[in-house]
Amino acid sequence: MIKRLTRKFFVRPTLEVAKDLLGKFLVRKYKNKILAGKIVETEAYIGPQDKASHGYKMKRTKRNRAEYLIGGHVYIYLVYGMYWQLNISTEKRGLPRCVLIRALEPVIIEENQKSKNKKLTSGPGKLCRYLKLDKSFYGEDLTKSKRIWIEDRGIKIKKSEIVARPRIGIDYAGKYWANKKWRFYIKGNLFVSKK
């Protein structure tokens, strides 16, 4: 059973969406080919109270406006001048909340190639490069787009398989927010980003 995730899936509490995205498939159509990967690691950013969120205190800039869209839209931006970060907006319009996709497990894959493919998608910057994502996807609607969407292929991740840990690279937000366990990944999965 394969079905595309609808608006309803994304318009729910951000922490639930972040956990439920584990085991779903991110699908990208590129030059008539399908690139897909199972989502194995996510992080939740919950503005306006979350100090690590770009929408802290409802801050709005040209770059982060997509974070305020209703759940199911792409919020993609450049960090460190070279890497794209793929986020998906959540909840209702006007709230700066989103889920960062941190790692995928590529679908293609012969078993003996696993170690080689690992470095393709085991990090937020790498998976965007792998899926050929860039600014042209800014604000794309995942429930309607013909070139990127998310599918439920019937895989169910048990609660006992989900690990919750502090988010990565946000020490600037202070101990309180940096220690929140809003990073989720599938226990034991090889493609989860390192650290």
Added chain:
DNA sequence: GTACAGATTGAG
């Protein structure tokens, strides 16, 4: 206008 640092990565 200038200075600075960030939701990262890979090389040394």
Added chain:
DNA sequence: TCAATCTGTACT
């Protein structure tokens, strides 16, 4: 351990 290199923000 550090450089690569773009963008928003906080200054001058």
